[in-house]
Amino acid sequence: xxxTAAERAVLEExxxxxxxxxxxxxxxxxxxxxxxxxxxxxxxxxxxxxRAVRTQKEASLRFTLSSTGTEGPAKxxxxxxxxxxxxxxxxxxxxxxxxxxxxxxNLKMPRNNQLLHFAFREDKQWKLQQIQDARxxxxxxxxxxxxxxxxxxxxxxxxxLKLMDxxxxxxxxxxxxxxxxxxxxxxxxxxxxxxxxxxPALPADLLVNVYINLNKxxxxxxxxxxxxxxxxxxxxxxxxxxxxxxxxMFEWGSQxxxxxxxxxxxxxxxxxxxxxxxxxxxxxxxxxxxxxxxxFSSYGxxxxx
Numbered sequence: 001x002x003x004t005a006a007e008r009a010v011l012e013e014x015x016x017x018x019x020x021x022x023x024x025x026x027x028x029x030x031x032x033x034x035x036x037x038x039x040x041x042x043x044x045x046x047x048x049x050x051r052a053v054r055t056q057k058e059a060s061l062r063f064t065l066s067s068t069g070t071e072g073p074a075k076x077x078x079x080x081x082x083x084x085x086x087x088x089x090x091x092x093x094x095x096x097x098x099x100x101x102x103x104x105x106n107l108k109m110p111r112n113n114q115l116l117h118f119a120f121r122e123d124k125q126w127k128l129q130q131i132q133d134a135r136x137x138x139x140x141x142x143x144x145x146x147x148x149x150x151x152x153x154x155x156x157x158x159x160x161l162k163l164m165d166x167x168x169x170x171x172x173x174x175x176x177x178x179x180x181x182x183x184x185x186x187x188x189x190x191x192x193x194x195x196x197x198x199x200p201a202l203p204a205d206l207l208v209n210v211y212i213n214l215n216k217x218x219x220x221x222x223x224x225x226x227x228x229x230x231x232x233x234x235x236x237x238x239x240x241x242x243x244x245x246x247x248x249m250f251e252w253g254s255q256x257x258x259x260x261x262x263x264x265x266x267x268x269x270x271x272x273x274x275x276x277x278x279x280x281x282x283x284x285x286x287x288x289x290x291x292x293x294x295x296f297s298s299y300g301x302x303x304x305x
Contacts, residue, residue: 079267137174183240186250215273
């Protein structure tokens with residue numbers, strides 16, 4: 001049943017309020033989540049940030065540090081590697097912002113229990129491209145949100161939908177960079193340069209890969225053995241994978257190699273977990289605003305297109 005003139009007038013007034021007031025309120029909320037600029041404590045409250053604000057600020061700063069370094073250098077954090085299934089690999093990874101500044105790893109060789117120790121050279125850092133990319137997407141989302149001043153008047157719902165879609169795209173890409181590690185071939189891992197970061201140099205029969213998966217920083221060590229030219233095995237080079245299995249084969253230079261042992265260990269990075277939660281909450285806020293705009297789109301006088 002068509003709305004009466006009085007009902008249309010009320011809907012139009014509500015729609016104007018949505019465009020002029022609520023949209024900016026949501027934009028402020030999103031900025032607070034992503035940039036973390038909390039208001040001071042209420043009167044009579046204990047001074048100092050709450051744990052929730054500290055946690056949120058800790059997570060957000062890693063994604064909004066400016067390239068000029070106004071926040072100062074990121075602090076170093078040590079994380080102990082562990083695995084529920086094996087104790088062949090133990091070690092400590094040191095994270096500084098979006099870079100792995102140190103890796104100290106002990107590997108117990110399966111056959112003879114020989115202990116190998118290797119660590120990053122002091123002059124080397126390994127950039128974690130996933131964190132760097134996620135930070136760039138968050139920065140782009142913040143730019144989109146702050147590009148509309150408080151005095152700006154949104155004129156149509158379509159304009160709001162376009163902005164929300166653009167912000168959601170950046171936040172989804174940021175989240176996906178942390179939840180979806182790159183699939184690499186074994187030759188790509190060999191060529192990545194990570195294996196040349198260590199001192200002493202890694203033995204020729206070891207490969208190392210590091211990546212982010214959700215809230216974990218993962219380290220994988222592949223032990224290799226060469227396939228002799230007289231081998232009767234059917235040589236099938238393995239394709240790309242996040243984690244290769246024993247038996248995977250590849251060619252490096254003039255040599256054919258096979259993975260015979262895989263050791264995967266990881267450590268939880270608490271602020272990565274918090275960041276994933278903030279991405280989800282932000283995406284929900286964007287979608288809720290889009291849903292409110294869509295409610296009015298069914299009324300001709302409030303159509304946002």
